[in-house]
Structure formats: C-alpha cells, structure tokens
Amino acid sequence: MGSGQKTWGTPHHVLIFPFPFQGHITPMLKLAEVLSLSGIRVTFLNTHHNHRRLLSSPGVGARLASRPGLRLRSIPDGLPEDNPRGLTEATEIIAAFDATAPPLYRDLLSSGGADHDGAPPVTCVVADGLLRFAVDVAEEMGVPIFAFRTCSSSSFWAFHCIPKLIETGVMPFQDGCDLDEPVACVLGTESFLRRRDLPSFCRTKDSDDPNIRFLMDLTENSTRYRGVVFNSAEFAESIVLSHIRGKVRSTYPIGPLHGLLQAVEHSTGAVGDGGGDGIPSSDSTSLWQEDRACMEWLDARPTASVVYVSFGSVVPLGKEQLLELWHGLVNSGYHFLWVVRPDMIVDGGVPAVVAAGREERGFLAEWAPQQEVLGHPAVGCFLTHSGWNSTLEGMWAGVPMVCWPFVSDQLITSRFVSEVWRIGVDIKDTCDRAVVEKAVREVMAGERSAQMRAAAASISKTARESVEVGGSAFKNLERLIRDIIKSINSSTP
Template sequence: METEMNLQPQPHVLLFPFPVQGHIKPMLTLAQLLCHSGIHVTFVNTEHNHLLLTQREALSARFPTLHFHSISDGLPSDHPRSLNPYFIDIVTSLRSKTGPLLHQLLVSLTSKTDVDSAADQLPPLSCVITDGLMCFAIDAADKVGIQVIAVRTSSACSVWCYLCVPKLIEEGQAPFGDEESDKMVLGVPGMEYILRRRDLPSICRAPTNHTVRQFFVEEHIAITRASGLILNTFDELESSVLSHIASKFPKIYAIGPLHALLQSRVGDDDLSSSSAAAASLRREDRRCMMWLDSQEAGSVIFVSYGSLVKLTRVQLLEFWHGLVNSGSPFLWVIRSDVLHSTEVEHANRVTPVELEMGTKERGFIVDWAPQEEVLAHEAVGGFLTHSGWNSTLQAIWAGVPMLCWPQLADQQVNSRWVGEVWKIGVDMKDTCDRATVETMIKALMHGEEREVISRAVDQYAKSARTSVGEAGSSYHNLETLISDLRTLVI
C-alpha cells in the first residue's frame, strides 16, 4: 500500500493557523497527521511565531513532507502581540496586510513559481485548511480556484453557540447585563434548558457594536462558505451538537483528540510529549515532573490558566490563599505575563508569609509546564483550569476531574458542559474569592461528589481512547478527510 501511495500524486495542503499558541498547537498536530499519510503540508506561521517555533527542523526531519513557511502579520517588530488588549490591532492587520500576502503565496504555490528552494520539490497546492478565525483565506483561495476547509480549535458546543449568536442578538438575548446572567437561553437549538446567558461565549457580554463581537460574528458567518469543517472533538463526546453543526457545512470531520490520534496513528509512545514540546511557543520547566514524582497518587491539584488569560494581583492572591488553605499539594503555572499590564508594577509587592510558607510546604510554581505529561502523571488528581478546549480535551483524555474558571471566548461554554452536561468537573464561573477556591478544591479532591465525577471522566477517557483506535470514529473520520484531500490533487 505504501508503494502505491508513493506512486500516486500526493495532495499539497496549506495550513494557516490563527497566530496564538492554543490554535497553532492543534493545527500543527493535524499537519503531522496529514504528513504521516504522505500528504505534503506547507505550514504557514506569522514571522513572529515562526521564529518562536524553535523545533521546526526536528519536526520536518521526522515528517519529510512537512514544510514551514512564514508570512508577515503586518505589525511592527516591537508590537507586544498580546491578544489582551491588542486583539483588534492583530486581526485588523491580519485581514488588511496578511490577506494580500497570503494570496500572493497561494498564487506561487498553485502555479509552481519559486517561493523558496523547497518549493521545487512540492506538487501544486490543492487545498487550503485555514483557522476559522482567518476566513480571509477563503477569499484568497477562491481567487486562485482551490478549495478551503476550515478548522475550529474550540469545542463543537461552543462553535454551535457562535453560529447562533446572530439569532441571539436579533432576539435580544445578547448582549445581557449581570442581572440577566442566570436567565436560560432559548435560541440555541439542542441546548434548551442547559445554557444560562452567563454560559454563552464571552462576546455575548460585550455591548452592542463592540468590535471584538463584530469580528467573531463576521467570522462565523464567513466560515460557512468553507467546503468542510474540521473539529478537534470526537463523536461520542458531542454527537448531538455535531448533528446541528452539520446543517451548516457540506462535510464535518470530528477527529479529536488530535494529540491522542497522532500517537495512535504513528504508534510512538514518546510522540505525544515530543510533539507537544515541538509545538510550544514557550519554554517548559520540566523540574515540575521530578516534583510530581515525589507526591502521592491522586493528591496534587494542577493549576493553569492557559497561554492567554490575564489576572489582577487581587485575583492571583485569592487563588493563592485558596490553594494554600485547601491543604492539597499544588502545581501552579504562573506565566511571566499572567498579570494585566496595569498590575505589573504591583507584582513585586511582599507576599504574605503564610502563602510563602504554604507554598514551600506543599506547592511548586513554574512559568510553563509540559501539560499533557503533567495531566497524565499519577500524582495529579484534579485540574483547576481556564477551560480552554485543548486543556479540557487533555484532561478528558487523562481522566482528570476539572475545576473550571473560564474567562474568554469559548471557555464559558466549555465549563458549562464540563459541569452540567458531562458532569466531569465543577464550574466556578464568575467567582474568584479564597473561600470559594478552597471549598471547591476540597470538594473536587476529597468531597462526596469526587467519586461520581471520577467515574464519569473515566468513562469519557475510555470513549476517547476508542475513538482514536483503528475502529474508532475519529480514526475513521481522519481517513475520510485524507481520502477527500486526495480527490483534490491538481
């Protein structure tokens, strides 16, 4: 079969992620899956992130059909490129300046004019797989006559909510004030009596005509022009929601958890962790793994807010007090940029003695951790998370109960599903005080509900493992995607 594959002309696909860690990582995993099947992939990062992705050569050596290319994001070199508070700066520049550059690149790759020395070895481009927040790529691809498949790196349940936001706005259910937060949402088919308004994507809290909300609405209207949609989820987890989304797209490919599917397809026990490290834009502090080795099984609460969430110093201290007072050992990721810019000058204030002492006794703090490995470690018994989708899927795969503190975008929806639908954790949405943090950590780690939650997350972990096996839904859906890509060979 491999000989036949080598004799046939192979597809050449361009992958174009939104320029942040949480989007680049799953799309780079997808790139490796496609390359493992013999497909040529040109992975296009912004120049800024291209330089941060330091293990490009190692990945290309492992997957010879993986080719990296960079493109300007149109921003000055000294721009901080932080989504908070520069989101609109970034997406405006991407649309106006990166869009035309992408079109030029597509022209070069489809016509086989020289883009770089490696381009001579590539077949003509046959498809663009773009991040669903970069839908200007659909226009660029239309101009050169090639198909586009979109990727949303968030959950299916949040994607469906985003697709329904225009209807919610029309019906007056968004935006909403604090006094309306607990009203049930009736305008998202299939989610009746599940969603409260506070559980909607965070853009639904933004005032009328807010530019960020307008951007997300525009992108989720534009995304339906794609010829298909790839989602990092699996049928058994979100089947009912996937059936609703299927009404908007010609084809849906649910192929998650991507990190687990890659390991299953390639069959290398070390691949998952090495690929995760290779896709990271931050340096991991692996000392935490030695610390975990010294802890009792199931005793540690792992805390991480992902790569984007910002905290005030007051919030940081409330979490700190709650963690120390809970009595559980804790591994805490505190990024160097976790504080809001207005709070940085207060960061060096004296830390209360009880927090210093409690951390020395039971805690370990790092700037960034190898999260997939941490969650898989037997010492970890709970995960205090921002409910980003990558983190949520990794916790499900590892069978780790979650305590959810969502802040941005899809995180509000994810946390509701974790607590109310899948019942694999508890939702601490819109709350951040030391007493609540302490109480919820104790409940998650030692409370009466822990056994019920643990059984539920174990069941979903088993379903996830089945989905990426040879007879599984995600494995089959990836085969379908690969087959469809082969039909597009120019």
C-alpha cells in the same frame, strides 16, 4: 490511510494556515503532522515571531523535521517585535495580520508554493476560521479550502445562534439581567445552558458590537468552505454537531488531535522515529520553554494528591485575582503545581507572599509540559481556564476539573464540564478564596469526587477508543483525507 499507502509522489499538497495564537497553532500543527504521516505533502504557514519561538523549544524542530512531507514556512505578522501579542492585543493582532498576510498568502498560492525544495504546488488549504481573508483569496485563486475551528463545536454553534439570541431578547445583555436565566434558542443545549454560559462576546450591551459582527461574519462564511474541521469528538459534542451538520457542507470532528496523532503514528509505523539522534518522543508544540523540574517535583508526591493549575497561554490575571486563587489553593490543604507565565500578571510581578510561600506546598513554573503533567499519577485535579485544548487534554488524561473560565468559548465549555460530562465543578464569574477552596476540596475528596473521577475515567477511555483505527475520529480523518484529495482532483484542469 490504514494500509500505510503514501501519496507523496502525487501532486496533493495542503497548506495549513493557523491564526497566530498558541491555542490555534497547537491543534493545527498536530493536524499538519497527522496529514504528513498519512501521505500528504503539507506546508505549515506560521508567523516569523511564532516560528522562531516554536523552534527555540528543545527538540521540536528535530521532531518536525522527521515528519515526512512536512515543511515549515513563515511570514511577518505586521507587528513590531516588542509587541507582547497577548489577549489584550487581540484586536491589534487581527488588524495587523489582516493588512499584512493576504498578499503574502496570495503570492504563495499563485506561485503554487513551489520553491527550491521541489515541492509540488499548493493544491488545497486548511485555514483557521478566524482568518477572514483566507477563503476570499482561495476562491479567487481557484484553490479548494477547508476551515479549521479551534474552539469547541458548542461555542461555534452558539455563535451561529447569535441572530436568534438577538431576536429572542437574550442579547444584548441589559443592566441587571438574570445571568442564570435559561437560554432556550441554542438548540441541543436547552436543558442546561444559562445566559452566563454563553461565550463571553455575547455579554455585549450593543447588538452592533464589532466583535459580534465579526463572529457573525465568520459563521456566515462557514458555508463557503468545502467543510469545517473541528478538534472535537462525536462522543463529547454530538448534541450540537447534529445541528451544525444542518448548516455547513461537511463536518470533520477529529479530536482530540494530540491523541489522534499518537494513533496515526502507531497505524503508520512511525512510532520510534523520534527515538534516536536526539529527537524526543514528546509531541510538544509549545511556544514557551517548558520547566521540566516540575516533573521531578511531581515524582515525589503521592497519587492524586496535587492540584495542577494552568490558565493557558494568553489569559491575564490581576494581582488581586492571583492572591484570591493562591489563598484558596493554600487553604484547601493540597499540594499544587501552578503555571505562572512571565507575562500573566497584568499589574506587576508575582506578589511577595506568593513568591515567599510557594515552598510550603506549591511549585510555580513559568510553563509546564501539560500533557505529561496531566498524565502523571500525582495529579488529582486540574484547575483550568477551560480553554478547549486544555479541556481535551484533561479529558484524555481522565483528570477531573475545577473550571474558572475567562473569555470566549471557555464559558460554554465549563458548563459542559460540569453539567453534561459531569467531570468537574464550574466557578465562573467568581474569584474568591473561599469558593476556590471549596471547589478544590469537592473535586479532590468531596461527596461527588468519586462520581467525577469515574466519569472522567470513562470519558478518557472513550476518547482513546475514538482515535484508534475504526473509531469515530479516525474514520472522520479518513473521510477528510478522501475529501481533500477529491476536492484537489475536481479542481485540477
């Protein structure tokens, strides 16, 4: 790859198939761009609904059209158009997609994916690990398949340890159990992991909970893939990656993928391709329209004086939670930029006190260009839900965090932020204005602020080195490409 040699004239054609949520689309579309720049033909398969939203963002379609060998395709998700497709509808989304997508996906593989644009047949699949049917159909069609897990490697490993958690009595959770009790059976994390830090699905009171069975099935399926790709990095999660490697065929930690994409652009001479004809240099993959007025607002603020607040693309908030967070931010005394999605407040709109008081010290945006915001010198703290994409972007930017995790892998990620990487404060299981105020002040100017900033700057430097030519993520990408091509060649009659 580093030599710039391209393979578009050969039959290598990879289908990349994400689960239809923003947090899954973002890293997998980055991978599609990376592979296309590396010389492999790529088809990115989205849903109709998300495809339209993606291309409605200014410049995104033009940028993706400029990627050599990359084409976008979409299929229905089985839901009515007015379905909100949020976190509360996750079970409905999975059921509808499991019923609708498999025959369309099978047709795409059986036809080889070839159509009027002259693309060669699909010869390899990289599918989201949440798509249970993807590996069944690929095996049936004789097409090699790799899994992509969009959660942290640590969360993946915790899911793998669920049988042991049940065997040792950590799960199911009993009424009144001690959430701060250490968990010893998730190997590699014994010195810091507590019951409350396990992924939220582990908080069940029933070991036969359908969500637990679903996760166990996904984990068991991991051995059926040619390998598992993680948007993670050796330097960040080496303590669990070493254990995962003993359970799956091959692992490819190639993150942070947004940084790797930049490095591949440089190594292939693609930088500047987006510089003319109205094509922006931004690598946004947002399904939401970004409010760029927030960048002008940040320009007027002093260095490291602003708290950036975002809880991602699907986390819902109640009014009481919103008000506690709001008062905690206001009472901290710092300016803040807060992303409040139109669908975020589950029991009504933004309370009047928030709407009326935002001019005092805060800026509310429906969506923001997060990578640019985190890279702005005015931002001194990131109040986050600890979603994995957001965490990687915060690490890349070197911004210390206040973690308020909500669901799934966010709970274990926030513990890594505070106790392993030591680049932030974890306030999980609380939503109290006094706690929020104290945590923000601690990160911005408390006794440990200097240490957290130094640790964040160090991890940012390491992340940037890992994606450069010769770095661990770059080498893992080269190995992934070699193994994709090898799997195609070995499957060709």
